[in-house]
Amino acid sequence: MTTAAPPPPAFLVDLPDEERHGLPTNFTQGKAGDPVLPDLFASLTGARITTPAAWRAIRRPELLDLLAAHQFGRTPDAAISAEHDVWDAGSPAFGGLAIRTQVEIKLSSDAGASTMNVVLYLPAAAVARSSGRVPVILRLLFSPVVIGVDDEGVREVDGWVTTGPDAPRRVAGRDARSLGRVDVAAFVTAGVGVALIYYGEIEPDFAGGAALGVRRVFASTAGPSERAPGDWGAIGAWAWGASRVLDWLQAQPGVDPDRIAIQGFSRLGKTALWAAAQDERFAAVIDCCSGEGGQSLSRREYGETIAHITAPSAFAYWFAPRFADYARNPEALPVDAHMLLAAIAPRPVLLINGETDAWADPYGAFLAARAASPAWTLLGGTGIEPAADFPSLDTSVGGDLRYFIHSGGHDAAPTDDAAILAFLREKLIDQ
Ligand code: GTR
Numbered sequence: 001m002t003t004a005a006p007p008p009p010a011f012l013v014d015l016p017d018e019e020r021h022g023l024p025t026n027f028t029q030g031k032a033g034d035p036v037l038p039d040l041f042a043s044l045t046g047a048r049i050t051t052p053a054a055w056r057a058i059r060r061p062e063l064l065d066l067l068a069a070h071q072f073g074r075t076p077d078a079a080i081s082a083e084h085d086v087w088d089a090g091s092p093a094f095g096g097l098a099i100r101t102q103v104e105i106k107l108s109s110d111a112g113a114s115t116m117n118v119v120l121y122l123p124a125a126a127v128a129r130s131s132g133r134v135p136v137i138l139r140l141l142f143s144p145v146v147i148g149v150d151d152e153g154v155r156e157v158d159g160w161v162t163t164g165p166d167a168p169r170r171v172a173g174r175d176a177r178s179l180g181r182v183d184v185a186a187f188v189t190a191g192v193g194v195a196l197i198y199y200g201e202i203e204p205d206f207a208g209g210a211a212l213g214v215r216r217v218f219a220s221t222a223g224p225s226e227r228a229p230g231d232w233g234a235i236g237a238w239a240w241g242a243s244r245v246l247d248w249l250q251a252q253p254g255v256d257p258d259r260i261a262i263q264g265f266s267r268l269g270k271t272a273l274w275a276a277a278q279d280e281r282f283a284a285v286i287d288c289c290s291g292e293g294g295q296s297l298s299r300r301e302y303g304e305t306i307a308h309i310t311a312p313s314a315f316a317y318w319f320a321p322r323f324a325d326y327a328r329n330p331e332a333l334p335v336d337a338h339m340l341l342a343a344i345a346p347r348p349v350l351l352i353n354g355e356t357d358a359w360a361d362p363y364g365a366f367l368a369a370r371a372a373s374p375a376w377t378l379l380g381g382t383g384i385e386p387a388a389d390f391p392s393l394d395t396s397v398g399g400d401l402r403y404f405i406h407s408g409g410h411d412a413a414p415t416d417d418a419a420i421l422a423f424l425r426e427k428l429i430d431q
Contacts (some may be wrong), residue, residue: 002386003386003387005366005367006388006389006390007029007368007390008029008363008390009037009117009316009390009392011355011393012355012358012362012363012392014027014028014029014030015027015028015358017115017387018190019198019312020099020304020359021307021308021311021313022313023305023307023308023311024418025303025305025308026302026303027302027303027358028302029245029302029363030301031297031301032300032301032302032361032364033300033301035245035297035299035331036299036331036334037299037338037401038334038335038336038339039108040338040339040342040371040372040375041059041134041343041374041378042052043059044062045058047121048268049292049378050378051378052378052379052380055375055378055379056349057335058215059132060343060360063277063335063339063340063343064277064278064343066334066335066339067229067274067277067335067340067343068230068232068236068320069230069320069322069335070320070322070323070334071229071319071320071323071333071335071340072232072233072236072239072274072319072320072323073231073232073233073236073319073320073322074226074230074231074232074236074320074323075232075236075278076218076232076238078217078218079109080087080107080108080109080217080218080244081107081108081109082105082106082107082108082110082244082247082248082386083105084103084104084105084106084248085103085104085105085106086099086101086102086103087102087103087104087170088101088102088153088155088388089101090212091153092124093121093151093153093184094121094150094151094184094185094188095185096124096393097123097124097125097185097188097189098121098122098123098124098184098185098188098194099121099122099123099127099254100119100120100151101119101120101122101123101252102114102117102119102120102154102155103117103118103120103248104117104119104161105117105244105245105248107116107214107217107244108217109217109218109219111216111217111218111219112216112217112219113216113217114202114213114214114216114217114371115201115371116196116197116201116202116214116235116241116244116245117155117157117197117198117201117249118195118196118197118199118245118249119149119151119154119155119183119195120136120193120194120195120196120249120252121146121187121188121193121196121197121313122134122136122188122193122196122254122255123189123192123193124188125191125221126191126254127254131258131276132254133255134191134192134193134254134255134256134259135191135192135193135256135259135260135261135283135424135428135429135431136192136193136194136195136197136249136255136256136259136260136261137187137193137194137195137260137261137262137263137286137424138181138195138197138242138245138246138249138260138261138262138263139194139195139196139262139263139264140177140197140199140238140242140262140263140264140268140271140272141179141181141198141199141268141270141280141391142177142198142199142265143159143176143177143198144156144157144158144159144173144174144180144198144200144201145157145175145197145198146173147173147174147176147178147181148178148179148180148181148182148196148198149181149184149196150181150184151180151184151383155369156172156174157173157198157201158170158171158172158173158174158200158201158227159171159172159173159175159177159198159200160176160200160206161177161203162204162205162206167206168204168206168208168209173198176200180206180412182196183417186382186417187423188423189211190421190424190425190429191429192421192424192428192429193255194252195243195245195249195260197241197315198263199238199241199268199271202214202237202239202240202241203215203234203237203241204240205234205267206317207316207317208385209234210234210237210317212269213237213241214240214241215232215237219297219393220427223352224412227320228321229320229321229322229325230320230321230322231320231321232320233316233317233318233319233321234317234318235267235270235271235274235293235318235319235321236274236320238262238268238271238275239271239272239274239275239278239279240275242262242272242279243275243278243279243281243293244270246260246262246279246281246282257281258283259283259428259431260282260283260350261282261283261284261285261286261424261428262275262276262282262284262285262286263285263287263288263420264286264287264288264290265288265289265290265412266288266289266290266291266360266410267290267315267318268415269287269288269290269291269294269295269320270287270291270293270294271288272285272287272290273285273287273294273340273341273344273349274291274340276344276349277340277343277344278343280347282347282349283348283428284294284347284348284349284423284424284427284428285344285347285348285349285350286349286350286352286420287349287350287351287352288352289352289353289357289360289371289410289411289417290297290360290365290411291303291304291359291360291361291365292304292305292306292308292309292360292361293306293318293319293323294337294340295307295340295341295351295353295365295368295369296336296337296360296361296362296364296365296368297331297336297338297361297364297365297367297368297371298326298336298337299330299331299333299336299368300328300361300364301311302358302363302364303358303359303360303361303364304359304360304361305330306323306324306326306327306330306333307325307327307328309388310323310324311326313354320357335367336368337364337368337372338367338368338369338371338372339372340371341368341372341375341401342372342375343379345372345375345376345379345383345400345401346375346376346379346380346381346400347381347382347427348400348401348402348423348427349400349401349402350396350402350404350419350420350423351365351369351401351402351403351404352405352406352407352416352419352420353365353366353404353405353406354405354406354409354410354411354413355393355405355406355407355408355409356408356409357409357410360410361409362405363390365403366384366390366403369383369384369387369393369398369401369403369423370383370384370386371402372413373385373386373398373401376399376400376401381399381400381401382398382399382400383398383399383400383401384397384398384399384401384402386404389406391403391404391411393405393406393407394406394407394415394419396419396423400427402423404416404419406419
């Protein structure tokens with residue numbers, strides 16, 4: 001007998017239907033449907049997966065193949081070389097609380113080259129202890145790091161304006177859109193390092209961006225209409241770039257290579273999930289508000305759907321072209337958000353949602369997390385118990401897989417950092 005999910009809480013209020021991307025959009029919970037999800041444990045071989053060994057050997061690889069083939073596209077396997085120019089090593093920052101390192105990573109092959117800059121802050125107190133190897137959180141930022149932190153020493157790299165008149169266009173980093181600042185001091189004080197990268201440097205975020213970022217290193221820069229159905233999109237490229245940052249981070253003195261988490265917001269939350277699903281070296285994930293194509297169920301007819309996200313006016317280029325085939329029939333998609341989450345199990349995953357972020361479907365994310373939880377249980381971790389209630393605002397539910405909902409909307413909220421730090425303390429810092 002399966003326990004029924006708790007109903008959506010009253011604070012997730014119904015809203016009038018709306019047209020978005022030229023499509024009707026439902027914001028009424030009662031009209032979202034009650035989707036039947038693909039079975040987490042039914043292998044394509046016909047076997048039922050009942051042991052951790054079978055999960056690791058059979059089911060997780062199947063999930064990754066399905067997610068690649070139908071949603072994100074395949075990450076190509078090619079010989080890429082990486083050069084690391086650490087041009088700023090060991091500078092004090094944030095009033096001496098942090099030690100800053102800056103690296104330019106050059107990725108190249110016979111097909112082309114691409115560079116990206118990473119800023120790493122380590123807690124000064126921990127680094128001073130010679131034995132100190134600290135956990136690090138890698139954050140993918142929407143803005144060039146120079147405007148994402150309050151630190152004059154950061155190199156200014158170019159930014160991209162991707163909406164509005166004359167978009168897309170390259171601008172000086174300081175003239176790019178600012179989306180708030182990372183509170184580096186709070187994290188280093190808690191004993192966790194912070195690594196930052198601007199996603200636009202991995203690949204600019206527009207349909208033609210593939211020709212300007214890491215995908216040119218693979219010579220796979222076909223435009224959106226020329227890609228094969230299973231080719232990777234921008235999310236795959238950002239995730240691949242994040243793994244190249246991880247390569248470098250793992251080799252840094254002072255960094256514990258086994259305790260590096262990844263964090264992203266919205267499209268970068270989708271990216272963080274896909275990066276960690278593929279790359280088991282990411283020890284934990286913080287995904288804020290990733291919604292459709294991320295932590296929320298695609299099968300629910302609520303808020304943003306596959307039809308919206310793959311509409312011509314939207315973001316088809318983030319995904320494999322085949323993802324758009326499920327716009328009208330998401331029930332035919334062989335995967336859904338619970339499988340993306342389960343591919344990360346049993347590592348710690350914190351899912352943050354916003355009370356008024358109806359477009360991202362916070363209840364659909366809760367259902368996905370609940371449906372993914374048996375994978376954590378199978379592998380010796382903890383997810384959301386079947387009988388658990390939906391959490392009240394600014395609280396969380398779950399264990400290693402945890403769901404948190406903040407007051408507010410599609411944004412970083414004042415309660416997020418405390419929730420993230422509490423999670424990191426429990427799962428990564430005090431280990
Ligand atoms: C929205 C998009 C969402 C989400 C968001 C973001 O417009 O529809 O899926 O990713 O952008 O990245 O802020």
